[in-house]
Amino acid sequence: MSDSTVLDLSEKKTSRRRFLRDGGIAALVAGVATACKPDPKVPLAAAAQAPPGQTGGTMGAHDTAAGASAMSSADTMDAMHEKGIKSFPAKTAGLGNQLLPPTLDKGVKVFELTAKKIQWETEPGHMVEAWAYNDQVPGPQIRVKEGDRVRVVLHNHLPESTAIHFHGLELPNDMDGVPYITQPPVKPGQSYTYEFTVPNAGTNMYHSHHNSTKQVGLGLLGAFIVEPKETTAYDHADVDEVLVLNDGAHGYTFNGKSFPATQPIVAKLGQKVRIRFMNEGMMIHPMHLHGMHMTVIAKDGWLVPAPWKCDTLNVAPGERYDVIVNCNNPGTWAFHCHILPHAESERGMFGMVTALVVQK
Amino acid sequence: MSDSTVLDLSEKKTSRRRFLRDGGIAALVAGVATACKPDPKVPLAAAAQAPPGQTGGTMGAHDTAAGASAMSSADTMDAMHEKGIKSFPAKTAGLGNQLLPPTLDKGVKVFELTAKKIQWETEPGHMVEAWAYNDQVPGPQIRVKEGDRVRVVLHNHLPESTAIHFHGLELPNDMDGVPYITQPPVKPGQSYTYEFTVPNAGTNMYHSHHNSTKQVGLGLLGAFIVEPKETTAYDHADVDEVLVLNDGAHGYTFNGKSFPATQPIVAKLGQKVRIRFMNEGMMIHPMHLHGMHMTVIAKDGWLVPAPWKCDTLNVAPGERYDVIVNCNNPGTWAFHCHILPHAESERGMFGMVTALVVQK
C-alpha cells in the first residue's frame, strides 16, 4: 500500500530536516526551554529525531502531473505558514496576567490597580491602543485565599469614569462595582477603594462594569483566583495556568497576545496541568486540545458534581471552566479555538492558537 | 493605603447622596415595591444608607491632573448612564407573558390565542411592529399540569399563514404544528384547534413554525409551563419567573422589553427563586447573575441528573434552563447577558439587562 520510493524517501528526509531545523517548538519539546525563555538553538526533540518510518508518517512521491504546476503557489503559502510557526513563541513587549503580590496592611491584602491608556503589542510589530490595569493585558493576576481580607484600590487615569466588578465573587452589594446601582462611578483622576472578605473560592475575574463593551474590550480585565480553604488534589496540580480568551478591539487573543506571540503551556510527561479558561470576549470560543483530553472539574469556580471529559470545550462570554490535563502524551500539541477563522487564514495560523508542550 | 481625605469623604457623601436620591432601584431594595408596582417615592434602602466607609467603598481624591480635563466628557457620559438606571423599571405600554387563565369545557382546559399585528413598546417611546398572540410579547403564559387535557384555539388575524409548535411537548404527531408535515397551514382569517393530553412536565414553549424566522422574530412565541404530577421542592419555590430571551426584530429583550423597561425579579432575603430561561432568539445569551450563583436543575424541562452551579449560564436558541437562586445576599443585583454589546453601550445599559432584587 505504500507509495514510498527511493526518491520520495530522500525527499522526505530533506523536508523533515528542513522542517525541524532550529524550530522554537521543537526546542520546547526537548525540555530545555520554558515558556518564558525559549531558546531556538538547542538540539531537536527526541520524537522528531525518531528513525523515519517508525513513528513519523511517510511522504510519498508526486503522483499527479497537476501537482507540479501547483507547487509554486502552494510553496508560497506554505512558507508563510512555516514562518509563523517557526517564530512561536514570538517575543513582544509586555506580558499580561502577571501575579500581583499584595502588600499587607494589618492583615489586609492590598492590591493597587491603576487603569490607564497604553500601547500594547499583541503580536510582533502590531501595536494597539489598550485600556489596561498596571500596564498589562490582561491585568495582573490577583490570587488570594478564601476568607482573606482584601483591599483593591483602583486609580482611574482614564479619560472616562470606570468601576471594577468582581465577576463571580459573592460580595456585599456595595462592593459589586456597578455604577449607579451599587456605587458612584469613579471619575477620571479619582481613586476608589474596595474592601471585603473573600466569600467563595474558585476561578473568577475582575473587570470594568462601566461602558463595559468598550472598556473590557480594550483590556480592563484580569483573573481573580481564590484558593479554597479546604484544598483538593486539583489544587496541587503541577502546572496551573490561566487562559483568558478575548476577541475585542485587540483581535483574537489568549492572555492579550495573538499567535505566534501567545505563550505555550509547558509540562513534563506525567504531570497534571490545570487550565483556567475565562472568556472576556463577545463570542463563544470552543477550545480544542490535540493529543489529550481535558477533564472539566469546575464551572464558574464551582466544582462540577461529576468531572467530565472532552477535547473541545465551548466557553461563552463571562464563563470560566477549570480543566485538568493528564500529560501522558509527549510532544507539542496544537491548542486553539475551533472556530477556524479565529485561528488560521491563508497566511497561516494566527489569533487564538497556542500549544501545550509535554516534555519527555 | 487609603486615599481618603476630608475633601474626598465629603465628595463621596455628596455623590452617594445624589446617586441614591429617589432611585427606583433603591426603592425596590427597601421592600415596599414589587415587580408589578414599583414606587419610586419610598424611602431609600437600608444597605444604601449604611454609614460611609463601613460597608461601601471609599472614593479617593482626584489624583491626576489629567483627571480634571477629562471630567466634562466623562460627566456627560455618566449622566446618560445614570438616567437609564434611575428610570428602571421604566413604564411602557403592554406587558407580555401574562398568565392566561383557561376556560373549562367538560374538563378540557381551553386557551384562545389570537395572532395579529400590533404596535409594541419595547422601551419608553420605542414602538415596533410586533406579530403577537393576544396583543402581548411574549404571548400569554400557558400553565397547566402534566396529564391535563388541553385545547388551544388559534385565530389567525395575520396577513400570512401560521401554525403553532409546542416546543418540548411530546405530542401526537398531528399536534406538532409544522405545516405540510403534520398539518395544513392556518390561512389568514382561519382558526385551528389543537387538543391533546399533556404528556410531559417542564419548562416548554409555544411558537409559530411557519415562516418562523420572521414570525417568531416578530413575537409569535410564549411560555408553556407544565407542572409535574409528582412535585419536588423545586416546584414550591417562593418566586417562579419566566425569562424569555430574544434578539430579533425588536432588539435585545427580556420578556419583550429592553432595559430600562425590563421587569426586575423581586424576592425577600432567604427566599428561593426559580428562573425559567427560554431563548427564542437567533444568538446565544450567557446570562450572568451578580452576587449569588444559580443552581441549574433542569434542561429543556428535564431534571438534570445532578444539579450544578454557575453564575453565567449560556442559553442557546431553543434551549430552556431552570435554575434556583438561594437569595441569601441582600441588594439589587445586576442580571444581564454577558455578551457586553447586548447590554451596554456608550450611552449606558440597554437591552438585555434587568435586576434581581433581594429585599431585607
Add this chain to the structure above:
Amino acid sequence: MSDSTVLDLSEKKTSRRRFLRDGGIAALVAGVATACKPDPKVPLAAAAQAPPGQTGGTMGAHDTAAGASAMSSADTMDAMHEKGIKSFPAKTAGLGNQLLPPTLDKGVKVFELTAKKIQWETEPGHMVEAWAYNDQVPGPQIRVKEGDRVRVVLHNHLPESTAIHFHGLELPNDMDGVPYITQPPVKPGQSYTYEFTVPNAGTNMYHSHHNSTKQVGLGLLGAFIVEPKETTAYDHADVDEVLVLNDGAHGYTFNGKSFPATQPIVAKLGQKVRIRFMNEGMMIHPMHLHGMHMTVIAKDGWLVPAPWKCDTLNVAPGERYDVIVNCNNPGTWAFHCHILPHAESERGMFGMVTALVVQK
C-alpha cells in the same frame, strides 16, 4: 369552543387530502420507504389517514374579513413552503459519509483518501465547488475498533498543500497532522501515509489542518468512528447515524446537503436511534428534535458521567455529541437547527432541516 362548521370541516378534508397527496414524507411514515430509496408512490401514512377530528387538529372557518384579502399572497408563500417539503428527500448527485471498507495489509486496516476539487450538489440544481475526500462531502466514514492498527494514505490532488488531523484521537505526536508542528505539509501531487494503533474509542473526526478555514470549509472533513473494545448497550442501537453540521462555503448543511436534499433518519416504532452529532462549521447549531427527547450519552467521544435529557442540543464547532432517541412516538418529526435563519426563510424550509421518521 369549537369554530367547526359544516363548511370548514369540508374545507379541512380537502386541504388535508391535498396536503397529504403523494407526499414523500407521508410515504416514509408508511414504513415502505427508506432513507436511501424513498418512494413517493406508496400509500399514505396511517397517522395521516386517521379520521378527521380524532387525532388531527380542527381547521376553523375564516373568521375575519381581513383574512380573505391576505389570502393570495399567503397562498403564494405557502405554495413555496409546500413545494420544498413535498420534494423531501430530494434527489441530488453524490452522497457523503459513505462507509469506506478498508483493505487489509498484514492485519493493518488501510484507508485511501484522495483529496481533490470537485463539483458538489448541495440541493437540487445548486452546484458548488468542493474540496473533497474521495469525491464526497463529508468524506467517507472511517469506522474501526479500539486497538486496530490503521493506515490512512492521503493523496493530495489539490492545488494547495494539505494534511489530515484526526480530531479526538490521542495519537503519537507525529501522527497529529499539523504541518510544521508534527509533519511537513503534503504538497500538491504528493501522498502521505499515517499509521497508528487506535488508542481511544468514540465519535471522532478527521479533517484538514492546513489552511483549514478554507479547506475544511470547502469539505475536507469526515467522520472517524471508533467502536470500543468493551461495548455497552449504546453500541447496539438499532440505528446508528452520523450527522455532520456545517455552515461554510456550501451553506447550511447536514452531511453535505441542504434541505430538501438532506436525508431523513428512519426507524421503526420502539427502536433506539443513536445520533452522532459533529460540528465542522464556524457557528453553533442548537439541534432541536420534535416529538421526542434526546438522551446525551457522550461528549467528544467520551461517555458522560450521567446521561442527561434535552430536546435542543447546542453543538459548537469541533464538538461531538452522541445521543440516544427512544423512538416511542410515531410520525415524521422535524429535526433542525433552532437558529431559525439557518432553517427557514420566506420561501420555506432550507438548510439545516431534516426529519426523524418513526414508522409504525
